[in-house]
Amino acid sequence: MRIAIIGAGISGLTTAFYLQRARPDYEIVVFDSHSTSGGTMSTVERDGFYFEAGGNGFLTNKPDSMQLVTDAGAEHLLLPSSDLARKRFIYTDRLHRLPESPPAFLKSRLLSLPQKLRVAAEVLIPARRDAADETLQAFGYRRLGKDFTDTFLDAMTAGIYATTPDKVSVNAAFPLVVKLEKEYGGLFRGMIKRRKKQAGPGGTLMSFKGGVGRFITHLEQELRVDWRLGSPVFSILRQDKGFLVRAAAHEERVDQVVVSATAHSSADMLRDLDGELSERLSGIDYSPVAVVGFGYRDLDHPLDGFGLLTTTGARLPILGVLWDSSIFPDRAPSGGKSVRVIIGGQRNPELVSQDEAGLIATAREGIRATMGVDTTPAVTFVQRWKRGIPNYPVGHLQAMGELFTRLDAFPGLHLNCNAYRGIAMNDCVRNSRELAARINGVTGDRFD
Numbered sequence: 001m002r003i004a005i006i007g008a009g010i011s012g013l014t015t016a017f018y019l020q021r022a023r024p025d026y027e028i029v030v031f032d033s034h035s036t037s038g039g040t041m042s043t044v045e046r047d048g049f050y051f052e053a054g055g056n057g058f059l060t061n062k063p064d065s066m067q068l069v070t071d072a073g074a075e076h077l078l079l080p081s082s083d084l085a086r087k088r089f090i091y092t093d094r095l096h097r098l099p100e101s102p103p104a105f106l107k108s109r110l111l112s113l114p115q116k117l118r119v120a121a122e123v124l125i126p127a128r129r130d131a132a133d134e135t136l137q138a139f140g141y142r143r144l145g146k147d148f149t150d151t152f153l154d155a156m157t158a159g160i161y162a163t164t165p166d167k168v169s170v171n172a173a174f175p176l177v178v179k180l181e182k183e184y185g186g187l188f189r190g191m192i193k194r195r196k197k198q199a200g201p202g203g204t205l206m207s208f209k210g211g212v213g214r215f216i217t218h219l220e221q222e223l224r225v226d227w228r229l230g231s232p233v234f235s236i237l238r239q240d241k242g243f244l245v246r247a248a249a250h251e252e253r254v255d256q257v258v259v260s261a262t263a264h265s266s267a268d269m270l271r272d273l274d275g276e277l278s279e280r281l282s283g284i285d286y287s288p289v290a291v292v293g294f295g296y297r298d299l300d301h302p303l304d305g306f307g308l309l310t311t312t313g314a315r316l317p318i319l320g321v322l323w324d325s326s327i328f329p330d331r332a333p334s335g336g337k338s339v340r341v342i343i344g345g346q347r348n349p350e351l352v353s354q355d356e357a358g359l360i361a362t363a364r365e366g367i368r369a370t371m372g373v374d375t376t377p378a379v380t381f382v383q384r385w386k387r388g389i390p391n392y393p394v395g396h397l398q399a400m401g402e403l404f405t406r407l408d409a410f411p412g413l414h415l416n417c418n419a420y421r422g423i424a425m426n427d428c429v430r431n432s433r434e435l436a437a438r439i440n441g442v443t444g445d446r447f448d
Helices: 010-022 064-071 102-107 113-124 136-143 146-161 175-184 187-197 212-222 263-270 275-282 349-353 356-371 396-407 425-439
Strands: 002-006 027-032 043-046 049-052 078-080 088-091 095-097 205-208 226-229 233-239 242-247 251-254 256-259 286-296 307-310 320-322 337-344 379-390 413-415
Touching (some): 010 064, 027 242, 049 337, 049 379, 064 425, 088 146, 113 187, 146 307, 205 212, 233 263, 242 256, 256 263, 263 275, 307 356, 337 356, 337 379, 356 379
Parallel strands (some): 002 256, 027 226
Antiparallel strands (some): 078 205, 088 095, 242 251, 286 337, 320 337
């Protein structure tokens, strides 16, 4: 069987890896419009500083990414985060330590005493009886109160999805909290009962020595495929019982196609095959995000923690700051320190359109306001993602169900990227492994 995989990000590479692992006789062709693989999982070195263009790793609270690392023989590359990563901060009108325990929450000045009592009253709130979709904001207001939602959940949503609680579906983006309410009647009851059942911590942030790009390079070297990097695909057409993939320099006839490109790129490729399918893909929106990295030779700030997230109410031009060299010390040379500033999202999408100088100025303004740092960096790094993180609004789950029902009309055509069922590396790896199993004829939980 000859299979085309379009998109060489973590989803495409993982699918190729598990297809090849189970069936070495498959002929696999991997396309990507860029000259390198990895997608947003790339690492850039500047004068001894290492900056991630996107995410910096994965959590071990789910087994999927760790299993891929083991299966690919890349355990020697693993780099756990430092103990400082447990210390996180929220900026409202000033910097606050994020409380890690009930006593710390009671002492925190992030909320007043009446606001804390409203949070504690969550155990008295009856569980919702229907299964209708709702925003995270509506869920939070209902169960935890407005003030907790506008502070804690607002900052968390900015950090994960680069959006705001009123624009994201709790059912699609945070299914665990919906499950806790449904199964246990409330969040606190559910967390207590789950803690009794589960042993061990909630997971460690894990990355790779020298950055996530090192793992991408390792995974690429494990693959025995025909590479078509730097070859954008223009269209996918049905041909006999297979498909015709039209790329920049040539055409490829294959039996099956896995489209692991972003939703809007997938829409362009599939327009000639099925207009409705293409239109549904075009309807998936993304949050624009810019990443600005600074490397310092002589920074006085201790960077004592993981970093900080801001709230919408803070009215600042940044979503947060990651203290990279404290999370993973190898990200900066000896004596140096590094940070990455996240700009844009659904709060300030227009800021991502600035030129490089403007983004650097915005990032410096952000760390000056939140951290009191005005030191000129020795090294800068800028990465702009006009379509950075997929949005999961209310109705997303239903829309994805209808999308994949439409896809059933084209056996052998598969969609697989973070726009559909989970944005984290663990989600992408799990979905890709399950897709490879289905293509190989192994039954299991359906993703689509």
